[in-house]
Amino acid sequence: MPTVEVADLKDGDFLLDVREDDEWQAGHAEGALHVPISEFVARYGEVTEAAPQDGRVHVICRSGGRSAQVTMYLVQQGVDAVNVDGGMEMWAHAGRPVVTDQGQPGYVL
Template sequence: MPTVGVDDLTSGDFLLDVREDDEWQAGHAVGALHIPMSEFVSRYGELTEAAPQDGKVNVICRSGGRSAQVAMYLGQQGIDAVNVAGGMEAWAAAGRPVVDDKGEPGSVI
């Protein structure tokens, strides 16, 4: 499974967050697209509309397990997808901004 480290991501990279709603509401990366893994297949069209046509989809969850599964699925669909190593825990630990649903400082749960 291809992976990317948090430090290798730039602000222009496309980020797909597959955590559940309560996790997203507590804290997420600014600009990420949120489609929970539990709803992913039924909401797949949202990703195809939002993702860059020729770019990579960086998939993130809390620690990397769920995102690895979704990245593998996307790869099987012909989409260039990679798993973000360490997930949102690594994101926050690297000092990257995490915001809640109101745009205030958030936390990773």
């Protein structure tokens, strides 16, 4: 499965967060698109609309399991998608900002 390290992500890379609402509300990467895995198939169109036409979809969850499932689905649909290894836990550990919807500091749930 295609995978990328948090350290390899650049500002402006398209990030898809597939964690559930309570996890998202606790804290997320600024600018990420939130589509919970439990709603993913029904909201698939939102992802393809928002994703850059010539870019990659970086899929993230808490630790990498759920995002791996979504990554595989996207790849099967012909989307250039990669799983973010270690998820939001690694994101926070690497010192990347975690924010709430209000722009305040957040945390990984």
